[in-house]
Amino acid sequence: MSLFPKVGRNQPGLRVTWTLVVAVLCFGIFLHLIPFYFMIVTSLKSAPEIMRIPPTLIPENPTFAAWQLVFQVSVGSTILRQPLSQYFLNSCLMAFGTLALSLPITSFAAYANSKLQRGRGARWTFLFFIGTLMVPAAVTLIPTFLLTRNFPFPVPTVPNIPGTEIEFPVIRTWNTAWAVIIPGVFSAFNFLLFKGFFDTIPNSIIQAARVDGGSEFNIFRRIVLPMSIPVFAVAAYLQFSGVWDSFMWPLLVIQDSARSPMSVAIYNLINVFMSSGTMRPQASLATNEQIRQLQEAGLSWNGLVVLGILQTIPIFIMFIVSRNYLLKGVKIRGLK
Amino acid sequence: MAEQTLAPGASVEESQPAAVVEVKLTRRSRIEKWAFLIPALLFQLSWGWYPLIVAFLLSMTDARPRGPISWTGFQSYTRVWADPLVGSAFRVTLIYAALSIVLTFLIPIIVAILLMEMKPRVMRWMMVLWFLPLSGVASTIMWRYVYNTDFGFFQWIAMDVLGLPRQGFLTSADQVLFWLIFPGILMFGPGLIYMAGLQSIPQSYYEAAEIEGAGLWRKIWTISLPRLRPIIVMMLTFAIIGSLQVFDWPKLMTEGGPGGASRTVVMYMFDLLNSLRYSDATALAIFLFILIMAITITYRILFKEDPDA
Amino acid sequence: MSSNHAGMSRRDFLKTLGISGAGAAMFAAGLPAFASKESAASFTPRAQNANVTLQLANYPYTVPPAQAPEGGYTAQQQAFLAWMEQNPNVRIEAVEAPIWGTGELRTLITGGTAPSFFHPGVLALWTIEGKHVVFNQGLLADLSAQFEEFGLEAQFSDAVRAAAVEWEVGGARFGLPEGVTPGNGIFFRRDIFEEAGIEPLTVDSTWDEIAEKALALTNEGRLGMGTQWWGVEWMLASEGFGKAGLFNYLPTPENGWNWRFDYTSNPEMIAATERYRRMIHQDRSLGSNYGDWDLLGQFFNGTMAIVTVPLQYFTQTDDIGPGALAAQLGRPLDEVVGAIPHPRGSNGHFSPEGRPGVSVFSVNPDYDEATKSAAVSLYQYMALGEGFVTQRQIAYEQTGNLQRVFSPYPFVGTAQSIEGVDGTPVDAWGQQYIDLVNYATTTAEGYPMRGLFFPPELDLGPTESAWGDATSLFRDESGDLDVLATYQTAQDIRNTQAEAFSSVIPDDQFIAAAQAYYQANAEYWQANFPDFYENTYRPWFEQVITPRLGM
Structure with a gap:
């Protein structure tokens, strides 16, 4: 679109380069498609065929049994306690709830850090915002969990106000969607993303608007936001898929299956199945009974792959939606 | 389009002296600056730093999950420091991070630049196929199969196509880090982000360069990359932080083997957590934090944000 | 909206079963039989008098949903429903909880939100000593009073009793045996x-x-x-x-x-x-x-x-x-x-x-005695008592397949046949397998497990990582590998790591335990495998252990 000249495309050198570029891109696409082919084919195989080594490339007797099974299971059984629609709605609530709070808050902060702060203050704020990325999340798991129980006390039981029998007032988000949404409101990764993008916006554009006397919020809304649609699209998509796919944290903080997201329902099954046999005999004995329950319902690798595909579909839809916004890049910069 | 986005009449009023404007704006935007920052600061403080500080305090105790906790001072830190496996985990992590940044960081940028060259219709499709959201489970199973030393695809290429001797791939202590990183060369890259950034480069820049007779590489070198620079700087920040904390991919693929050759710091931290040694694990995480913080600050000093951006 | 069946009347209960189809109709017909057996039960759980809540995270039993699923309740769920009928004061909730991840389960226990049942091995690297340590840290409920109350030990099969180290330490009971493997x-x-x-x-x-x-x-x-x-x-x-x-x-x-x-x-x-x-x-x-x-x-x-x-x-x-x-x-x-x-x-x-391996589950350590009793009552019913029998009867009536009845086999309890089922484990699995079960149980009798002799520590000690590194090298390294040197490395690392730990057991107590342990070893090997005792064990003991213990 912009690198290759508009005229003279038929030059032999350019044509070779062009063909090479297209070939490289197509090869990458081919590689990306292999896992998808693999998933779909697996979902169409029978249980013994899945265990075949090396795997068969084309299913010998394609069957939709696994798909049928998953839909039967999802209609009502012990494996999924709620109708799929319930899990789906819960996931939507969490994902869109997070986006609705996180995108404005994170982008405001990134904007302020990029355009309103200067010098040492900007550097320290930057480190303050991304510093928590530098610690593995597993370490803060327990304190954060305790905070969902009794914010702001990171202990299981709330202390009394000194000298009284009354407990300190606390905020309890545990076992509600808030417990998933609130810790994700500030996203350090999205902060980096937004900051990088806002840094590319020339100060002169903003300065011009300031001179006109526009408030910073108006500048953000009327100038920066329209230019930033692509990065908002990417950030929304990445955060959506992150929340949609996360299952360990929701599993910890939401005990009530009626409030659980889709990922919990699906990964619960996959997790039980995947962890079997990778551990010691002691463990396999214990998970044995779990697997028996799944197997009695007829679930095997093929069924799990179906679940995996179902889990990915909303992410895929979100991807397509955000792609359209991503490609709406406003070529505003040439104005000056 | 520009007229629509900019507020009507958003042109510079020439009559006002520039110095006066500066002062007036600073006072006013100072309040707004804090209005922009405060919500995020509060959330980051209460759900980001606060749990971290609690974890840090717990690392100075024996951190028993139930019952009274007793203060142990820096015992966890000295214990972790003396552990022979900690040193090797740091070595593995640094090599992994360096290798993965060298091998995988640039490719998504190039892919994004090249994708933008396609005709709009073609690009829309290529983009979908290239960045299709991928299930982690599926790709793990697939790559384990590809790397299998007995019947895997790569072994077939090595022995039957290239006529090499039997290769170890993930089972070779010397090669394991390379092969762990290899899938990331073409897959899993953050190319979408660069595509978002490339959207905002004005077409006219390229047209002007073309008139001056600039070729393909020159345009990439003098326009695309410099305009992307702030985004690249941020993504590199994240790549450094992220790759120093890598654990799930090697965990799934190799369990840290063979012989600990792919056991990263965070993987060893999980070993400690699984032994119910919460305070030791936190102590190890704090060591890692110090390392990452040092690297990040050094890097930020070396690569200042583009001053005239 | 957790499923809560406690308030369900008998009529509702039968109605629910009615929806569920053929299997349930048969079960409903069998209900009076349960009612008459109730009085025959040899215990009166305290739970009947206390309002308590149990929360199950799909383990060890799936809570029957309020609405019968399309294919009808499973045999296990039908038994579960019958237990809930008998224990109307116990509220049963089905919860979602990550009980199979070490860090996650530990987090739940720390926050006081663990479900009723979980596997202690998850917390304890799946080792016996580990479970003892975890119990010592207070992460597992002490079920000694409930073992007494329900007379559990008398109801265990020989294999389960031979593997007592898996569910008891220092006289306290922490685990409810749910499965046995004949080794x-x-x-x-x-x-x-x-x-x-x-x-x-x-x-x-x-x-x-x-x-x-x-x-x-x-x-x-x-x-x-x-x-x-x-x-x-x-x-x-x-x-x-x-x-x-x-x-x-x-x-x-x-x-x-x-x-x-x-x-x-x-x-x-x-x-x-x-x-x-x-x-x-x-x-x-x-x-x-x-x-x-x-x-x-x-x-x-x-x-x-x-x-x-x-x-x-x-x-x-x-x-x-x-x-x-x-x-x-x-x-x-x-x-x-x-x-x-x-x-x-x-x-x-x-x-x-x-030797026979026993898989056990443990109970939330926050529970009071009444709740623990309710939990153990459920276990007793499902794994050893009536529920255990009816599950198998239902499976037999539904499939007519003996293998379904005797799966998994051996049973945890003493029962070796099921009333109303025409057949034995031998008919289902053949003599070969039954011989294996007997071999494991008899040979393991008196086998000196270390965990039976030593009081539990508070720490798990050095990680297993260094050992894992050695074994992964043995497995993966296809070229030349110095096996001895690899072992040397693992040994050095683990011993260095051990320096950083200290024991909570007093030295004299430890030495006494060690002496008892090696004494038991000597007796076991001499009685059962005399060649091994003479040629291998005794010389090793005299050369290596005696000087260490100053015996």
């Missing part, structure tokens, strides 16, 4: 052996012999043998070796941490390791990177002729278990699948892996 062992495809003209494996087969046969059975499309990723430990355990094997874990009461590791003094350990490596890298007759499920699948497909598994898998009734394999080949089970216990060592040692 770990080996499955082999009798049909493939026959086809290849190879003599089948027997109880007396040694690893050398198995290795030889695995090589002979290997061909283009088939691996002679398959084992787990930690496969070398199978072979080491037979000789008494392992990450904390009899000969590798040495008491050193003078140190802060009372144990040290020795992986280098035993040439037999090196030899066993080299045989393992030879099978993988030279013979290419052994695949050692599999999970149990993959192994069963390969075994089913005939792409592996010998696999190492917990023997209880013999009674697996899904579509890749031995029963399914025999059914597919249209031949009797005994002609298709052979099973032998964990092979004895070349020195005559009987491996602890060969």
Whole structure:
């Protein structure tokens, strides 16, 4: 679109380069498609065929049994306690709830850090915002969990106000969607993303608007936001898929299956199945009974792959939606 | 389009002296600056730093999950420091991070630049196929199969196509880090982000360069990359932080083997957590934090944000 | 909206069953029988008088949903419903909780939100000593009073009682046995052996012999043998070796941490390791990177002729278990699948892996006595009492398949037959398997497990990582590898790590426990495996242990 000249495309050198570029891109696409082919084919195989080594490339007797099974299971059984629609709605609530709070808050902060702060203050704020990325999340798991129980006390039981029998007032988000949404409101990764993008916006554009006397919020809304649609699209998509796919944290903080997201329902099954046999005999004995329950319902690798595909579909839809916004890049910069 | 986005009449009023404007704006935007920052600061403080500080305090105790906790001072830190496996985990992590940044960081940028060259219709499709959201489970199973030393695809290429001797791939202590990183060369890259950034480069820049007779590489070198620079700087920040904390991919693929050759710091931290040694694990995480913080600050000093951006 | 059946009236209950179809109709007919049996029950759980809540995270039983699922309640759920009928004061909630991840489960326990039941192994690296440590840290409820109240021990089978170390420590009870395996062992495809003209494996087969046969059975499309990723430990355990094997874990009461590791003094350990490596890298007759499920699948497909598994898998009734394999080949089970216990060592040692293994679950440590009683009452009903029987009766009526009744087998309880079921475990699984069960139980009687003698520590001690590194090198490194040096590294690392720990057991108490432990060993080996005692154990004890304990 912009690198290759508009005229003279038929030059032999350019044509070779062009063909090479297209070939490289197509090869990458081919590689990306292999896992998808693999998933779909697996979902169409029978249980013994899945265990075949090396795997068969084309299913010998394609069957939709696994798909049928998953839909039967999802209609009502012990494996999924709620109708799929319930899990789906819960996931939507969490994902869109997070986006609705996180995108404005994170982008405001990134904007302020990029355009309103200067010098040492900007550097320290930057480190303050991304510093928590530098610690593995597993370490803060327990304190954060305790905070969902009794914010702001990171202990299981709330202390009394000194000298009284009354407990300190606390905020309890545990076992509600808030417990998933609130810790994700500030996203350090999205902060980096937004900051990088806002840094590319020339100060002169903003300065011009300031001179006109526009408030910073108006500048953000009327100038920066329209230019930033692509990065908002990417950030929304990445955060959506992150929340949609996360299952360990929701599993910890939401005990009530009626409030659980889709990922919990699906990964619960996959997790039980995947962890079997990778551990010691002691463990396999214990998970044995779990697997028996799944197997009695007829679930095997093929069924799990179906679940995996179902889990990915909303992410895929979100991807397509955000792609359209991503490609709406406003070529505003040439104005000056 | 520009007229629509900019507020009507958003042109510079020439009559006002520039110095006066500066002062007036600073006072006013100072309040707004804090209005922009405060919500995020509060959330980051209460759900980001606060749990971290609690974890840090717990690392100075024996951190028993139930019952009274007793203060142990820096015992966890000295214990972790003396552990022979900690040193090797740091070595593995640094090599992994360096290798993965060298091998995988640039490719998504190039892919994004090249994708933008396609005709709009073609690009829309290529983009979908290239960045299709991928299930982690599926790709793990697939790559384990590809790397299998007995019947895997790569072994077939090595022995039957290239006529090499039997290769170890993930089972070779010397090669394991390379092969762990290899899938990331073409897959899993953050190319979408660069595509978002490339959207905002004005077409006219390229047209002007073309008139001056600039070729393909020159345009990439003098326009695309410099305009992307702030985004690249941020993504590199994240790549450094992220790759120093890598654990799930090697965990799934190799369990840290063979012989600990792919056991990263965070993987060893999980070993400690699984032994119910919460305070030791936190102590190890704090060591890692110090390392990452040092690297990040050094890097930020070396690569200042583009001053005239 | 957790499913809560406590408030359900009997009529609602029958109505729910009515919706669920054929299986439930039969069950409803059986209900009066439960009612009459109620009075015959030998205990009156305190739970009946207290309003308590149990929360199950799909483990160990699935809570029956309020609405009967389309295919009807499973046999287990029908039994569960009957228990809830009998215990209207106990509120049952189905919850979502990550009870299979160590960090997650620990987090739940710390926050006081753990579900009623979880597996202690998750917290304890799946080792026996680990479970004792975890109990000592207060992460598992002390169920001693409930064992007493329900008279549980008398209801356990011999195999479960032989493995008491899995559910008790220092006289306190922390685990409810849910499953038994007659030890770990080996499955082999009798049909493939026959086809290849190879003599089948027997109880007396040694690893050398198995290795030889695995090589002979290997061909283009088939691996002679398959084992787990930690496969070398199978072979080491037979000789008494392992990450904390009899000969590798040495008491050193003078140190802060009372144990040290020795992986280098035993040439037999090196030899066993080299045989393992030879099978993988030279013979290419052994695949050692599999999970149990993959192994069963390969075994089913005939792409592996010998696999190492917990023997209880013999009674697996899904579509890749031995029963399914025999059914597919249209031949009797005994002609298709052979099973032998964990092979004895070349020195005559009987491996602890060969003794019955018991899987237990534990109870939320925050519970008061009444809630613990309700939890144990549910367990007693489902695993040992009426519910256990009715589940199997229902399965039999639904399928008419004896294998469904005796799966998994052996049972945890004393019952060996089910009223109303015409058949025995032998009819279901063949004499071969029942012999294995008996062999494991009788041989293991009096086996001195370390955890029975030593009081529990508060720390798990050095991580297993260094040992895992050594075994992964043995498995993966196809080139030259100095086995002794690899062991030396692991030993040095673990001993260095051990320096940083201290024991909570007083030295004199530790020495007394150690003396009792080695004394019990001497007695067990002398009585059951005299050759091993004379040639291996006694000389080792005199040279290595005596000076360490100052005996």
